[in-house]
Amino acid sequence: MTPPRIVVVGAGVTGLSLAYTLQEDARRAGAPLSLTVLEAAPRIGGHAHSTRVDGFLVEAGPNGFLNREPQVMALIESLGLGPRLVEARPEAKRRFILRGGKLCQVPDGPATLITTPALSWRAKLRLMYEPFAPGPPAGVEETIHEFATRRIGAEAAEMLVDAAVSGISAGDSRRLSVSAQFPMMTEMERDHGSLVKAMFARRSKGQGPSKLLSFDEGMGTLTGELAARLGEAVRVTAPVRSIERAGSGWRLIVNGGDTVEADHVVLTVAARGAAPMLRDLDPVLASSLEGVGYAGIAVVALGYDVSDVPRALDGYGYLVTRPEEMATLGVVWESSLFPGRAPEGKALLRVMLGGSRRPDIVGTSDAGKVDAARQELSRVMGVTAVPRHVSVFTWPGAIAQYTVGHQERRASIMDRLRLHPGLAVCGTSYDGVSFNHAVKSGRLMARQLAQQLWGDERQPAA
Ligand SMILES: Cc1cc2nc3c(=O)[nH]c(=O)nc-3n(C[C@H](O)[C@H](O)[C@H](O)COP(=O)(O)OP(=O)(O)OC[C@H]3O[C@@H](n4cnc5c(N)ncnc54)[C@H](O)[C@@H]3O)c2cc1C
Structure with a gap:
């Protein structure tokens, strides 16, 4: 046969x-x-492509995944790659948004919600009202922005959710469908009537937050x-x-x-x-x-001496909110995120440019992308030194837009x-x-x- x-x-x-x-x-x-x-x-x-250049481990695309998909964990097990998994450092839980030219910590619990300048007091109170927010309108497919505004209020929808959507999918929260892009959100609302209640329910079942993982030599492993x-x-x-x-x-x-x-x-x-x-x-x-449809992304990886970076790289990195009008969607502080991403005394930053906000930047020359990335990095983090390492990856149709x-x-x-x-x-x-x-x-x-x-x-x- x-x-x-x-x-x-x-x-x-x-x-x-x-x-x-x-x-x-x-x-x-x-x-x-x-x-x-x-x-x-x-x-x-x-x-998914990882290269080690000048001692830096540079990811062209994805840099990690959450440990919550059984199919992925089974595949890794079957390939015997379990021992090569690396977990994001605990400090990477700290994430920032750029708002009003300043890096503000994204709230990840009651303490940071009170102290963070990421949201006004009014927005914080509105966010706390989430369990009492109205349910979904019947027969309407909501955008992520509509869903988030209804549940957590307009300011948090704009500052936290829209920025996160740009970071995850390079897209526009006002155009993407919440049920298609984030079905888990609509399921949480449907099953518990509230996202906050759904999170508590998960925790009471012992389902804590997922872990962010990669491999010792990156996703290309x-x-x-x-x-x-x-x-x-x-x-x-x-x-x-x-x-x-x-x-x-x-x-x-x-x-x-x-x-x-x-x-x-x-x-x-x-x-x-x-x-x-x-x-x-x-x-x-x-x-x-x-x-x-698709949104394009350009990735500019920049390697520096740690002493050339004036700000402590004490977290995952930051996302840029829409009103900042930047070509940068976000910057990942790669060398703080996973071990082994940069040689001793060096730092690796990965600047993500373009998306649906600035499609023009994806079509510019590599030199133009590096210039844009460096200029905006200097504005936000004060990094003006010439980088020790530069890599550029251009993905014109990077991510599907649901x-x-x-x-x-x-x-x-x-x-x-x-x-x-x-x-x-x-x-x-x-x-x-x-x-x-x-x-x-x-x-x-x-x-x-x-x-x-x-x-x-x-x-x-x-
Ligand atoms: C910059 C960037 C960062 C990302 N970060 C993350 C992240 O941190 N975490 C995460 O979970 N996801 C992330 N993603 C998404 C993740 O990369 C994708 O979900 C995943 O890699 C998609 O894999 P794929 O095989 O479906 O598609 P692809 O990786 O696009 O592979 C498709 C393949 O098909 C080939 N091909 C195309 N046309 C033809 C043809 N005519 N004939 C033969 N072959 C063809 C292409 O060359 C390519 O190799 C990121 C994506 C990008 C672009």
Whole structure:
């Protein structure tokens, strides 16, 4: 019997998690499998890419994940990477926002809520009123901003939530759907009538706050290990241009005309990258995929002598509130966050620029991005020294934007795919934008495929 031919398009963490999980399921089932992962870039990992330069460990994209997604923890366990996990330092719980040109601590409990200048007294009182805030309006899909304003008041929605949304998704809280982007928030409200009550309920069940984790050599540790386990199944510099039917299966046109045949194809690339591949096959599907919007981000990593940084790096870093009108979305004090990010006596700062607030900056030259990052760093933190290390990463379509209507758009994509058996999509354009969501999405897709191929009833390989 010829083994089923599976092609995964994209070797980011979604595609690699999918392929590895399926490979492990096949091995355990003793079932033959022909597996290929096609990656456009000359390297694997997509956004998850870590490099050590001049002694600094620089992340091009994600720098950590929360320990609350069982699929991710199971994957790490299965790869034997548990001993390489590193936990964020306790001081990293301290986070700041830039408001009125000053760094103000984000309240994380009653004591900091009283003392912080991040909010006015009026806003603090309004925030405390949260358990009594009105419920959601019937039949309306609220934006994050509407939800936050209703629950915690306009000032906290603007200063804390909008800034956090820019930090997490580079997006605009006034456009993103709360139920699509932060379903946990709407579930907490639905189940407990209040976010504060929901948090107390979690704590009383012993569910404390999640831990922020990475690996000793950064997030690329995971993608690197996945790719190593997949070996020659992964082909880099293999951009898929288009996909067409071939009998009961599929033909993928790669690069200048090379073809790969498959029984099942899974596109783990961003929806906006999948659309051109499918335009000839199904223009309706392609246009639904194009309906998912993206925000771009530029990352400027700057390494300094600690003595060149006038301010104590005593926390995670800061987020910039919208009224500051900066190109910077936020700055992560990487060397304070995780151990081993900078040599002794050095500090590593990662400046995130652009997002939906300042899309123009993503299109400027690297020198322009470094200038913008340094100028704004000097205004906020007084850092004027020439950096010892500089890296720039530009991600024009960094993060999917689940604007109002996302769930309908997603449903229409999935409905349309039913016309094309053997063709599927997964990844962060659909069910969550974080690293955890990416891994979960890949693993659940592997599970679905395993069921189709072998009627496998087991949970994804752990
Ligand atoms: C700057 C930045 C910071 C982030 N920080 C965090 C964080 O701290 N924590 C967190 O949880 N999440 C973070 N994220 C989000 C996180 O990076 C993503 O959720 C995750 O990496 C997405 O992985 P993916 O495999 O779905 O997509 P990608 O990483 O985009 O991988 C898709 C792959 O498909 C390839 N591809 C595209 N087109 C084709 C084609 N035609 N043919 C073949 N291959 C193709 C691409 O080259 C790429 O390698 C961040 C993202 C960015 C950009």
